[in-house]
Amino acid sequence: MSAIEVEGLEREFKGGLKAVDGIDLRVEPGEVYGFLGPNGAGKTTTVRMLVTLLRPTGGRATVAGFDVAKQPADVRRNIGVALQEAALDLLMTGREMMELQATLHGIAPRSVRGRAAELIERVGLAQAQNRRVGTYSGGMRRRLDLAMALIHEPSVLFLDEPTTGLDPLSRTTLWEEVRRLKNEGTTVFLTTQYLEEADQLADRLGIISGGRIVAEGTPAVLKAEVGRPHLDITLLDEGDGPGDLARAKQVLERFGGERPPSEGCHLSVTVERGAADIASVVRSLDDAGLSVASLELVQPTLDDVFIAKTGRHLEGGSSGDAPPEEPAEPEPAIAAP
Amino acid sequence: MPFVARVSLALSRRALVNAMRRPQLLLPLVLIPTLMLAANVGGLNRTTTLPGFPAVHGFLDFQLAPAMTQSLLFGGVAMGVAMALEIEAGFFSRLAVAPIPRVAIVLGRLGAASAIAVIQMLWFLSIGLIFGAHVKSGLPGLLVTFGIGIVAGVAFAALGVALALRARNASTVQGIFPLVFVSLFLSSAYFPRNLLTSPFDAIARYNPLSYIAEGMRDPIVNSLSAQPVLEGLAAAAGLAVLAVGLSVVTLRGRLDEA
Amino acid sequence: MSASIRTIRALVRRALNEIIRVPGGAIPGVLAPAIFLVGLSGVYGAASQLPGFPTGSFRSFIVPVGFLQAATFAGAATGVNLARDIEQGWFDRLIVCPAPRVTLLTGLVLSASLRALLPATALVAVAFALGVHWPGVDGLVIAYALTMGMAAATACWGISMALRFRTQQAAPLIQLAGLLATLFSTAYAPKALLAPWLRHIADVNPANFVMEGVRQGFVGGVTWEHSWQAVVAIAGLLIVLGTFAVRGMRRVGVAA
Numbered sequence: 001m002s003a004i005e006v007e008g009l010e011r012e013f014k015g016g017l018k019a020v021d022g023i024d025l026r027v028e029p030g031e032v033y034g035f036l037g038p039n040g041a042g043k044t045t046t047v048r049m050l051v052t053l054l055r056p057t058g059g060r061a062t063v064a065g066f067d068v069a070k071q072p073a074d075v076r077r078n079i080g081v082a083l084q085e086a087a088l089d090l091l092m093t094g095r096e097m098m099e100l101q102a103t104l105h106g107i108a109p110r111s112v113r114g115r116a117a118e119l120i121e122r123v124g125l126a127q128a129q130n131r132r133v134g135t136y137s138g139g140m141r142r143r144l145d146l147a148m149a150l151i152h153e154p155s156v157l158f159l160d161e162p163t164t165g166l167d168p169l170s171r172t173t174l175w176e177e178v179r180r181l182k183n184e185g186t187t188v189f190l191t192t193q194y195l196e197e198a199d200q201l202a203d204r205l206g207i208i209s210g211g212r213i214v215a216e217g218t219p220a221v222l223k224a225e226v227g228r229p230h231l232d233i234t235l236l237d238e239g240d241g242p243g244d245l246a247r248a249k250q251v252l253e254r255f256g257g258e259r260p261p262s263e264g265c266h267l268s269v270t271v272e273r274g275a276a277d278i279a280s281v282v283r284s285l286d287d288a289g290l291s292v293a294s295l296e297l298v299q300p301t302l303d304d305v306f307i308a309k310t311g312r313h314l315e316g317g318s319s320g321d322a323p324p325e326e327p328a329e330p331e332p333a334i335a336a337p
Numbered sequence: 338m339p340f341v342a343r344v345s346l347a348l349s350r351r352a353l354v355n356a357m358r359r360p361q362l363l364l365p366l367v368l369i370p371t372l373m374l375a376a377n378v379g380g381l382n383r384t385t386t387l388p389g390f391p392a393v394h395g396f397l398d399f400q401l402a403p404a405m406t407q408s409l410l411f412g413g414v415a416m417g418v419a420m421a422l423e424i425e426a427g428f429f430s431r432l433a434v435a436p437i438p439r440v441a442i443v444l445g446r447l448g449a450a451s452a453i454a455v456i457q458m459l460w461f462l463s464i465g466l467i468f469g470a471h472v473k474s475g476l477p478g479l480l481v482t483f484g485i486g487i488v489a490g491v492a493f494a495a496l497g498v499a500l501a502l503r504a505r506n507a508s509t510v511q512g513i514f515p516l517v518f519v520s521l522f523l524s525s526a527y528f529p530r531n532l533l534t535s536p537f538d539a540i541a542r543y544n545p546l547s548y549i550a551e552g553m554r555d556p557i558v559n560s561l562s563a564q565p566v567l568e569g570l571a572a573a574a575g576l577a578v579l580a581v582g583l584s585v586v587t588l589r590g591r592l593d594e595a
Numbered sequence: 596m597s598a599s600i601r602t603i604r605a606l607v608r609r610a611l612n613e614i615i616r617v618p619g620g621a622i623p624g625v626l627a628p629a630i631f632l633v634g635l636s637g638v639y640g641a642a643s644q645l646p647g648f649p650t651g652s653f654r655s656f657i658v659p660v661g662f663l664q665a666a667t668f669a670g671a672a673t674g675v676n677l678a679r680d681i682e683q684g685w686f687d688r689l690i691v692c693p694a695p696r697v698t699l700l701t702g703l704v705l706s707a708s709l710r711a712l713l714p715a716t717a718l719v720a721v722a723f724a725l726g727v728h729w730p731g732v733d734g735l736v737i738a739y740a741l742t743m744g745m746a747a748a749t750a751c752w753g754i755s756m757a758l759r760f761r762t763q764q765a766a767p768l769i770q771l772a773g774l775l776a777t778l779f780s781t782a783y784a785p786k787a788l789l790a791p792w793l794r795h796i797a798d799v800n801p802a803n804f805v806m807e808g809v810r811q812g813f814v815g816g817v818t819w820e821h822s823w824q825a826v827v828a829i830a831g832l833l834i835v836l837g838t839f840a841v842r843g844m845r846r847v848g849v850a851a
Contacts, residue, residue, distance in 0.1 A: 051434050055593065076436040087427030091358040092351065103347040104435040106340060132358075148431075365767050372778055379793030380783035384642050515623045515630060522634030528641070537637035 001065050003029045003156050003187035004050065010058030011045050019045040021211035022059065027189060027204075029155070032182050034202025034219075035191040036302065038314055042211040043191040044084055047160045050189070051081045064156050077105075080149035084160040087145075090134035094125050094144050097133060098151065105152035119147040123177070139170030146177060156187045163197060175200060195302045195314060207306060207314075214309040219302065226308040227300040229274040231281060235265040236291040244290055251288045255281060265293070274299070341438040348432075348445025353452050355419070362419075363453070366411045367460050374404040374461075377527070389531050393558045394471040401465045402482075402554035403526035406546060408457045409490040410517045414510065416450050417497025421507040433592060443584045446498050447491050454490025458483050470557065478556025481566055485552045488573040495580035502587040526550035548572035599701075602694040606702025607709060610673070614713065624668055625714045628661035629721040635660070636725075639783065647787050650814045655728045659809035660782045661718040662738055663802060666745035667773025669711035673703055674753015674769040681761045696844040700754065704840075707750035708743040715742050727813065734812015737822060741808050744829035749773050751836035758843035776802035781810075804828035 004027035011020040020042045027033040037043050048054040050063055052072040061068045064078035088097060098116035107115055120129050123143040128136060133144065142162060149157060159178070163171040178201050181188055192198050198205055199219050207215040207222075215222055235244055241264060252269045255277055271277040275297055285292055306314035338346075356363055374397075382396040393399050423429045432442050462472075462479065472478055501510050521527065523537060524546040530538055541547045552569010555562060614621040636654035643653035650656050680686040689699060715738075723729070730738065753769045760768075779796045780803035786794055797803045808825020811817050 053430055053433055073436060076434055079434070081431075081434045083427060083430060085427040087429075087431045089351070089355060089423075089428055091355050096351075096354075100347055100351055101435075104344060104432070104437050106436065109343075361764055361767060368767075368771070369774065372774060376778035376782065376793070379779075379790040380781075380788075381639060381642055382790050383645050383784070383788050384639070387641055387644060512623060515627055518634060519630060522630075522638055527638045532641040534637050534640040 001029075002026045002062075003031070004033070004061070004063050004189060006050070006059070006061040008059030009046065009049060009056055009061050011042075011049055011054060012057045018211055020049070020056075023206075023208070023211075023213055025206050025213065025216065027187060029187050030182065030185045031203045032178065032188040032190060032201055034198040034205040035189065035208060036193070036195070036198045036202075036205055036306075036314070037191075037208035038193055038312075041208045043193075043208060044160055045211075046208070047083075047158055047189070047191055051079055051083075051158050052076060077152075078155050080152070080154035080157045082142075082145045082149045082157075082159050082162055084164070088133045088141055091132060093130050093132055094120060094136070095129040097144060098129075098148060101148040101151045107152065115151060119151055122150075123147040124173075137170075139166050139173070142166060142170065142174060143177075146174070150181075154186070156189065157181060159188060159190045161191055161193065163192070163194065171197075193314070198302060205302070207302070207309065209306070209310045209312075215305055222302065222305045223300040226305050228270045228272055229297055229299045230268055230270045231278070232268050232296045232298060233266070233281075233285075233292060234294045235267075235285075236293045237265050238291065241265060247288055248285060248290050251284050251290070252281065255284075271297075341441050341444075344437045344441040345444035345448060348441060349448025349452070352419070352446055352449035356415075356449060356453060362415060366408055366415060366453075367457060370404045370408040370411065371461075371464065373407070374400055384528075384532075387532060389529065391529055391558065394473070395469060397465060397468060397470045398473075398558050399554065400527070401461055401470055401557055402550045403521065405458060405461045405482075405486055405553060406489070406526050406550045407517065407521055408461065409454060409486060410493050410521070412450060412453055412457060412490055413493025413495075413497040414514055414517060415497070416446055416453075416494040417499075417501040417510040417513075418507050420446060420498050420501035421504065421510045424501065424505050425507060439588060439592060440585055443495070443498055443581070443588055447494055447581065450494030451487050451491050454487045454494075455483075457490065458486045465557075472557050473559055474556040474561040478561050481556045481561065482553045485549060485566070485569045485573050488570070488577050489549045489553075492573060492577035492580045495577065495584045499580065499584040499587045502584065502591050505591075520544070520546055524550060545572040545576050549576075599694065599698045602698050603702040603705060606699065607706040610676070610703070610706030610710065613676070614710065621713075624672065625717050627668065628664040628714045628718045631664060632658065632661045632718060632722060633725070635783075642784065645784070645788060647785060649785055650728070652726070652728060654722070654725060655813045656785075656810070657783065658718070658722050658727055658813050659738070659806045660777060661722070662715055662742045662809045663745060663777045663782075663806060664773075665714035665718060666711045666742045667749045667770075667777060668714065669746045670707045670749020670751075671753050671766075671770045671773050672710065673707040673750040674755075674757045675763060675766045677703065677754055678757035678761070678763045678765055678769075681757060682763055690847055696847070697841060700840055700844050703754060704747045704750045704837075707746045707753075711742050711746035712739070715739060730812025731817065733817045737817060737825075738809045738812065741805050741825055741829060744833065745802070745805055748829060748832035748836050751833065751840040755836065755839040755843045758840075758847060776800060777806075779803075780806050782806065801828040801832050 004025070006023055006025045009020055009023040010018065012018045023046060025033070035043050035046065045054065049056050050061055050068060052068050052075050056069060063075045066074040066078070068075050092100070095116060098120055099112050102112040102115050120126055123146060125140060125143055125147070128140060133141065136144065146159075146162070163174050166174065175197070178188060178190065190201060202219060204218055205216065205222060206213045217225075233248070235248060238244065245265065245267060248267055252267075255269055255271050271281065278295070278297060282292060282295070303314045306312065377400050378397045384390060385393055385396050385399070420429075462482070466472070497510065500513065504510055523540045524544040525533060525541040526546055530541050530547065533541060548568045549572050551565050552572065555565035555569070614625075632654065635657055640653045642648070643651050643656065648656070677686065680689070690696075719735070749772070752772055756765050756769045759765070779793065780800050781789065781797055786797055789797060804824045805828050807821050811821040
């Protein structure tokens, strides 16, 4: 049985806006599944449907074997959730928040304190546990949020952009925790807009744009689909620029195709075997009497994958022609009488 | 203890602690009605001599009930604002994904509201006694006043919660603040019904706040008598049942629509 | 037009934008004094039957309460909005511009005075529709002038508190001063009918002189005695509270 199974999932808001437009995916137990896409792609809407905060308007989904629409209470018993906003009560202490969460998840009263203390220790908040959450840094709040999501040892954990806004150190700490969870067998559904995060953590990725999955697979396979690594080479200028460039192109033909642009002392060439070809390239250029000033191996990125599938950059972008994640006012607020 | 009770208690405790840790939000609930009580009593104390004014020990005795009612109404708005802020900040979502009975989300709030109502009632009854109010029916009467007040406090809080769940933003809930005054002006809370100008006297007859205030007032200014007390209790309880039902239905509707 | 005048005009326009562009948010504040007039007179109207009441119309007697509410709400709103601007960082932008701080203060205070005209006018419209005595042109002019002065004084208070605490959490403190000033006066009854303790407070409450100054046209006629006392009270409030406000503005960025 898959940990998460989604077929034709849709979410349409009033006015015909389709934030999620027919998604199919499957996540196996113990897998870290990365859900990658720009702002407005439909990531958060998808997560909110899978954690039963939003009802799908089409398709079906099961989490931990339970239907999200028909068996939401069972779904909630088996999932841990850390949403995009670290929804914490700033006036409570870390310990109080953990103990409340333990109570809400039905942990026996005599076990609440112990379990809360255990998780607090695990995420490195023991020193701060009796301080109000309002005094915590962003990274500390995220760690508390994660600890709360794990209090009942869920089989499936949803992390919605867990490192957005965090400093590099906090981000790394959180990544280590995700890896640890994976080693413990927890299924993790992780949404992110950061390429490096997806690359580092995910066993498999789904790339979403405009409410649809445009690519799915392991990071390596996805990247290999769209390109090979290339070398950006700058030759030492020893007087005969055009001549040197021409000879370099000739020498490097056997490694792979030339990539534009080549001008002056710079050229770029695809290398089929990546880093394994570097030594041979340098030796060949040296044999031809050409000296290398600098050399950089550039791997295809998930951004390259995204561009190949959508024609747009992933990082720093948003789904320009897609509907927003959720409309600013999905339902009209009642006016005061 | 049944799970729903355990969770409701935990959420009540949390909401109460939350409120206590922000005294600057709690203080206006008692301070403004207290100041208005002082001004009303100081400015209009001679009105007890008007023909048709019921026999009272003092105008303060008469004015305690509207002060308490006003404070409890403010409490209801404040509870609604607190709920709306949590919805805006996302904490409500955390509760919604937890495997708890949905009704506990509302009951938790109302539990805190009833505790705050006790504090509010204690405050006004204490300052009333300190400044010379005379509770004609003694301790039993005090308890009756207390009881009606707490039930009313729960009713007002439930209305605030229902509005917060519907509107989902704090500024809309805050915007009903003037309505507190309007609803009290259109009742016999502040002044005897027979001395209200037209059409206020007619409207007051249909306003449950009239009966709630009169029910709380009667044990203070008279010996305990069945009719005003029962009417007050019935108005408070009826409003509470309606309001709690409304908030639970609104909660379900909000979670289902989502 | 001098730079200072242009700055003041810009600040006033910005303050009034809040009402024009978010009318839904402003409506409660604009209508509140009128609502209180109707409500209070509906509830306590019979009080005018008390011996010693200067008029048979309770509504006419309590109209000045509405004017003072209009003034103190507008003044308090100016303070609360400044606290918000400080919290959100917009005030820093204002402070680093070359305009003198007194000019900035003048702009804020003037915006409060002008803002008070809206609820005051709504009050007047409702009052006359409900049969309140016509105060005469002099009475009405004095009422408006004192309201604008009171709004300026309250704004100085609000600005001082906003600069002192630098957070919107100071809002209740800002609003409370206006409430106290309005309530602990001859708001509901003439001095002779007040409880002794309230009479003593009214004797020393400057807002009470302003209240009587606004009231005079509505319950009788404009007299020199009520007018000069009200003007002196406003002037005193402006001098004292204005000094606090100016000091507060000058201290910004100087204190650690």
